[in-house]
Every structure is written in C-alpha cells, then in structure tokens.
Amino acid sequence: MSTYRVEMVNRDGQVLVVSAEQSILAAAEAAGIALPFGCRYGVCITCAARLIAGKVEHSRTVALKPEQLAADFVLLCVAHLRSDSRLQVGLESQWELYRNPWRPTI
Amino acid sequence: MTQTHTPCCGPGYASPEAAMRADSEKLLYTTALYVGSDVQAPDYLATVDVDPQSPAYSRVIHRLPMPYLGDELHHFGWNACSSCHGDPGRSRRFLILPGIRSSRIYIVDTEEARAPRLHKVLEPEEIKAKTNLTAPHTVHCLADGQVMISMLGDGEGQGPGGFLLLDERFEIAGRWENQADGMRFNYDFWYQPRHNVMVSSEWGAPRTFYPGFDLADVAAGRYGRRIHFWDWQQRALVQSVDLGEEGLIPLELRFLHNPESTRGFVAAALSSNLWHWSRQNGDWQIQKVVDVPAVEVEGWPIPVPSLITDQLISMDDRYLYFSNWLHGDLRQYDIGDPLHPKLTGQVWCGGLLGKSGQVQGHTLRGGPQMLQLSLDGKRLYVTNSLFSTWDNQFYPDLNAAGSYLLQIDCDTERGGLAINADFYVDFGKEPEGPARAHEMRYPGGDCTSDIWI
Numbered sequence: 001m002s003t004y005r006v007e008m009v010n011r012d013g014q015v016l017v018v019s020a021e022q023s024i025l026a027a028a029e030a031a032g033i034a035l036p037f038g039c040r041y042g043v044c045i046t047c048a049a050r051l052i053a054g055k056v057e058h059s060r061t062v063a064l065k066p067e068q069l070a071a072d073f074v075l076l077c078v079a080h081l082r083s084d085s086r087l088q089v090g091l092e093s094q095w096e097l098y099r100n101p102w103r104p105t106i
Numbered sequence: 107m108t109q110t111h112t113p114c115c116g117p118g119y120a121s122p123e124a125a126m127r128a129d130s131e132k133l134l135y136t137t138a139l140y141v142g143s144d145v146q147a148p149d150y151l152a153t154v155d156v157d158p159q160s161p162a163y164s165r166v167i168h169r170l171p172m173p174y175l176g177d178e179l180h181h182f183g184w185n186a187c188s189s190c191h192g193d194p195g196r197s198r199r200f201l202i203l204p205g206i207r208s209s210r211i212y213i214v215d216t217e218e219a220r221a222p223r224l225h226k227v228l229e230p231e232e233i234k235a236k237t238n239l240t241a242p243h244t245v246h247c248l249a250d251g252q253v254m255i256s257m258l259g260d261g262e263g264q265g266p267g268g269f270l271l272l273d274e275r276f277e278i279a280g281r282w283e284n285q286a287d288g289m290r291f292n293y294d295f296w297y298q299p300r301h302n303v304m305v306s307s308e309w310g311a312p313r314t315f316y317p318g319f320d321l322a323d324v325a326a327g328r329y330g331r332r333i334h335f336w337d338w339q340q341r342a343l344v345q346s347v348d349l350g351e352e353g354l355i356p357l358e359l360r361f362l363h364n365p366e367s368t369r370g371f372v373a374a375a376l377s378s379n380l381w382h383w384s385r386q387n388g389d390w391q392i393q394k395v396v397d398v399p400a401v402e403v404e405g406w407p408i409p410v411p412s413l414i415t416d417q418l419i420s421m422d423d424r425y426l427y428f429s430n431w432l433h434g435d436l437r438q439y440d441i442g443d444p445l446h447p448k449l450t451g452q453v454w455c456g457g458l459l460g461k462s463g464q465v466q467g468h469t470l471r472g473g474p475q476m477l478q479l480s481l482d483g484k485r486l487y488v489t490n491s492l493f494s495t496w497d498n499q500f501y502p503d504l505n506a507a508g509s510y511l512l513q514i515d516c517d518t519e520r521g522g523l524a525i526n527a528d529f530y531v532d533f534g535k536e537p538e539g540p541a542r543a544h545e546m547r548y549p550g551g552d553c554t555s556d557i558w559i
C-alpha cells in the first residue's frame with residue numbers, strides 16, 4: 001500500500017503521512033490534527049483546502065465548481081494523495097470560495 | 107419558566123390565550139456553532155439567563171458541547187408541546203437537536219433546565235441506511251409521542267428529501283410521507299390538525315445550498331419556489347402552489363396559533379415577499395401581501411434583496427415579525443387584517459446597508475435572522491447567523507466577531523420596536539472562541555413550537 005507525505009504549509013509545516021486508501025481528512029484525524037469538516041461526503045466545502053503542490057485524486061468531489069477546481073481547491077473528506085503534496089488548510093485557505101454575489105468583485 | 111401543572115394536564119397550555127398568561131421566560135436555549143469558523147471545536151447548546159432579576163441576566167450560564175465536530179447545529183424542537191396538554195403522562199423534556207451538515211441527530215434531556223445533558227445520538231449512517239434521508243431541519247412533535255423532522259436531501263445530497271419519523275424512544279420509525287409527487291425540495295413544515303393539513307416549503311438540495319449561495323443555481327432552477335399542502339392523516343401531498351418569480355426560496359411557514367384558523371404566512375427569502383394562505387371552498391389559496399423592494403447600494407452592480415430569512419406570529423395572532431437578513435432591519439406588522447398587513451415597527455440590527463447603531467458599545471454585525479418571541483408577545487429575541495457557508499459569503503466578519511443575541515421590546519398596544527439596551531449576549535467572547543448563535547427556544551414553550559389539536 002503506497003503512502004505519501006503531505007505538508008500543511010499553514011500549520012507550521014506539519015507533515016502527515018497518508019496512505020493512498022485514506023482520505024486526507026481521515027488521516028489527519030487519526031493523527032490527532034483537527035481540520036474543519038461537515039458532511040464528510042464531498043457536498044459541502046467545509047473541509048476545503050488549497051493544493052499548493054502535488055497530486056490528489058478527488059473524483060467524488062461534488063461541491064466545487066469548475067473554476068474552483070481550476071483554482072486548485074480540494075475537498076479533504078474525499079481527497080486521496082497520489083504524490084507527496086503541500087496543502088494550505090482550514091478556513092484561511094477558503095475565503096476565495098465565499099463571495100457575496102451582489103457585492104462587486106474587487 | 108414555570109408551568110402550571112395540575113394533575114389533569116400534560117405539557118404546555120390549554121390554548122394560545124392560556125399560553126399568553128404564563129410566567130415570563132427565564133431561560134433561553136440557543137444553538138451555537140463553530141462549523142465554518144476557524145475554531146475547531148464542537149457546536150454546543152447554550153443556556154442563556156433571560157431573567158432581568160437574575161445576577162447572570164443576559165449571560166450564557168451553561169454550554170453543552172456535542173461529542174463530535176462538524177455538525178452545524180441549526181434548528182431544534184421538543185418531544186412534546188401543547189398538543190399533548192391533555193395527557194398528564196407526557197412532559198416537555200427532550201430537545202431534538204439535529205446537525206444539518208453532519209446529518210446526525212442528538213436528543214438532549216432538559217430535566218435540569220439550566221444544565222441540559224446529552225441523552226442519545228442518532229448517527230447519520232443509521233439514518234441514511236434506514237431512510238435514505240440527510241440534512242435534518244425542522245422538528246415538530248406529533249401529539250402521539252412521535253417526532254417528525256423535515257429532511258432536505260437523500261444519501262447523495264440530492265433533493266427532494268422527505269420526512270423522518272422518530273418513535274417515543276427516539277428510535278428511527280421510518281419515513282412519514284406516503285405520497286410526495288410534485289415535491290421538488292424540502293425545508294420547513296407546520297401542521298394544523300383540526301383542518302387535517304400540513305404545509306411544507308422548499309429551500310434547495312443540500313448539494314446546492316451547503317457550499318454557499320450562487321445566483322447561477324437560482325437561474326438553473328435549483329432553488330425552491332413552491333408551497334405544498336398535505337393531507338395530514340393520509341400523509342399525502344394534495345396541492346402544490348408554484349409561487350413563481352415573486353416567491354423564490356420560500357422558507358419559514360407559520361399557521362396562526364388559533365387552531366380553528368386555516369390562515370398562515372410564509373416568507374419567500376430571495377424574492378423578499380410575504381405570502382398569506384387560507385382555505386377557501388376546499389382549495390388552498392395563496393397570495394402575496396408584503397413586498398420588500400431590493401435596494402441599490404452605491405457601486406454595487408445589482409440591487410440587494412432584503413432576504414427575509416425568518417418570520418413568526420405572536421400568540422394572539424395579532425402581530426407578525428420578520429427579519430431582513432441582508433438589509434438589516436427587523437419588522438413588526440399588524441396582521442389584524444391578514445390580507446393587508448400594516449407595518450407598525452422597524453428596528454435596525456446590523457445589515458449590509460449600514461443603517462444600524464450599536465448596543466452596549468458593540469457594533470451590530472451580521473443581520474437579524476432567527477427570531478423567538480415571548481409568550482406574552484412583549485420580548486422578541488434575535489440572533490444574526492444564517493448558515494455557516496452563507497455567513498462566510500455575506501458577513502465574513504462574523505468569523506472573528508461571533509454572534510449577538512439581542513432582545514427587542516415590542517409595543518403590543520400601539521405597535522413599535524426598540525432594542526433593550528440592558529441586554530446583549532456576546533457570543534464573540536465564548537471560552538472556545540467566537541461562536542455563531544442560531545435558533546432559540548425556552549423551556550416552557552414558545553411562539554414557534556406549540557400546536558393545538
């Protein structure tokens with residue numbers, strides 16, 4: 001079973017070792033790292049994170065729109081590592097996903 | 107709050123008139139959450155002291171954290187209400203407290219009213235396996251020991267969802283509905299047993315509303331605009347009314363408290379209109395009775411709707427209150443002439459229009475949202491969080507500031523609203539970090555729980 005390393009750049013560079021079968025969220029929980037989540041099945045974005053480098057498989061992602069996928073957002077509850085990676089995690093990585101549709105975009 | 111318990115009687119009150127004469131509320135429960143904020147802590151049920159004579163007045167006096175992260179506690183309800191008043195064997199003791207994002211359902215025991223404790227947990231896996239339902243929302247007890255919960259999605263987060271039944275031991279009893287043809291989405295429901303009717307409204311599918319509000323989803327028809335009338339005994343949908351473009355996203359539904367009445371109101375959040383329904387010659391008629399126009403904000407490309415996200419009716423059926431979450435005002439209408447509600451009071455509690463002042467030195471962030479009214483109709487409570495992902499879109503500063511809980515004084519003689527300056531609950535100062543407060547209930551029943559059979 002292959003394992004990969006993921007570095008959480010905004011958690012003091014903490015490194016997590018994740019098996020390819022495990023979601024990144026489940027691996028973080030098993031390691032005692034609290035990351036945000038809600039639905040746990042890819043439909044709600046509460047667990048969203050930004051992939052800075054590396055490769056993930058996340059075909060069960062429902063809640064991200066094409067432009068958000070293009071901006072390298074991933075949903076950790078359904079994301080599996082396919083290479084060593086670097087992630088920005090938590091709410092601070094997510095603000096670009098939250099837009100007031102009436103307010104002009106700056 | 108104390109309730110008069112005579113040997114004859116179960117929970118609640120014999121009638122809305124009797125409820126109005128009850129003692130004033132002394133405790134208030136509200137859901138408080140960390141989902142969607144940058145605090146990784148479980149959501150909790152807060153007990154707030156609302157007794158002006160108490161030294162702890164206007165403070166959180168107890169917190170019951172849930173055993174899991176990530177629930178998004180939202181709405182909640184009782185195991186029994188005034189509909190069981192005739193049954194001395196029942197009591198209003200357990201709160202049914204769903205997590206709308208986790209699809210987990212907690213049962214909370216309030217025997218010790220100030221310090222409720224966890225009684226039971228229904229796991230999402232079990233609910234999904236037995237009913238293929240997720241995203242629990244509104245809770246009503248059914249006057250026979252069972253509890254019904256509107257569920258907004260299926261196991262994949264798709265609509266239309268359905269209705270979950272719990273038995274007297276809070277075990278999953280299955281789905282309530284026998285026939286739901288024509289229902290596209292689900293949200294709130296309320297029933298009026300003397301007329302054998304249940305009415306339900308439509309938000310959207312969890313996979314649409316969980317990630318946030320997108321106008322493209324509205325354009326694609328992924329949000330609701332229908333009201334459904336059900337045969338309560340047959341558990342069958344009998345009439346659906348399409349409210350059209352003026353009725354987009356109908357949310358909270360309220361029948362008049364008078365159990366003889368077929369009248370009720372629903373607010374369409376996105377279209378920002380209030381609608382009235384009643385039964386005429388066997389048919390349900392519904393018409394728009396209040397319009398809140400969108401407002402131009404300088405420099406913004408499209409006018410901003412008010413977004414009516416909650417509304418409720420006073421126990422004497424005289425006043426209706428609603429909140430404009432985006433504009434920031436809370437309104438009182440005299441509904442003595444129900445087809446022509448008259449604006450009698452208005453107060454600003456935050457909002458995007460910048461018209462609000464401060465309370466006890468606090469800038470009011472977010473917008474007025476969930477409402478609860480005292481049984482005597484004089485004290486209106488309001489919190490400012492809507493839904494974590496939507497909060498983050500429209501009021502990102504709630505993350506660091508946390509919620510307010512305000513109390514508004516309602517003039518029930520001449521009409522009028524004023525913020526009570528002696529009351530401010532600051533959820534920004536909670537021990538685990540800034541929390542967001544949502545729905546509110548009192549131990550003795552309130553204006554959105556009780557139904558009379």
Ligand code: FES
Pocket residue numbers: 036037038039040041042043044045046047048063075076077078
């Ligand atoms: S927790 Fe909802 S998408 Fe991951």
